[in-house]
Amino acid sequence: MHLEQWLKIYEEILRDFGFSKERDEESAKLIAELGRNKLLDSSVLECIRGKDVAVIGGAYENEKIKEDFVITAGKAIEKVSLIPSVHVTDLEEPLKKLLELEKEGCILVIHAHGDNMHRIKEVVPRLKSFVATTQSKPFDRVYNFCGFTDGDRAVLIAKKFGAKKITLYGFDFEKAEGTKLKKLKWAKKILEIEGCIPQKSS
DSSP states (O other), rough: OOOHHHHHHHHHHHHHOOOOHHHHHHHHHHHHHHGGGGGGGGGGGGGGGOOEEEOTTTTOOOOOOOOOOOEEEEGGGGGGGSSSSSEEEOOOOOHHHHHHHHHTTTTTEEEEOTOOOHHHHHGGOOOOOOGGEEEOBTTTTTOOOOOOSHHHHHHHHHTTOOOOOOEEESSSSSSHHHHHHHHHHHHHHHHHTTSSOOOOOO
């Protein structure tokens, strides 16, 4: 997905949820200010290229993972016993888990949005390095790889950085209620647009 296409979808999401673009951009500036020399260049994600990649979402329930290269999304990390190669998150997991992942060599991709500035302030000073992302306009080493939830963003990152094959585990777009279900519907729509999950024929 090109950035221009994503930004149009992003504007629709802002309207649908009543989110603040200004808050999203404030959060992106905050992660840049607190991150400074900790911000990794996106080239570190070239390790994905040519790999058969498993992307694990929040509905994961101990399915057997065949792939050696694993990307986890958000709270899915609390359901797996392995250390992924990449972890994509907006910081809802415990700080202890994030520090453990970093220590074990996992690349952290941390997303800044309007509602997680308190977590950015808490977590970023404790980390040594990470890739920073925003859902608004990217700048410097704060990237926009597209995607709305941790799950669909993780899949789009795998695709953008040249995964040979992407297999989804724990992606259930109906297993939620209220706002969470609404977010999952957008995640599904985005992945359908990208051809990462089959579209239902109408």
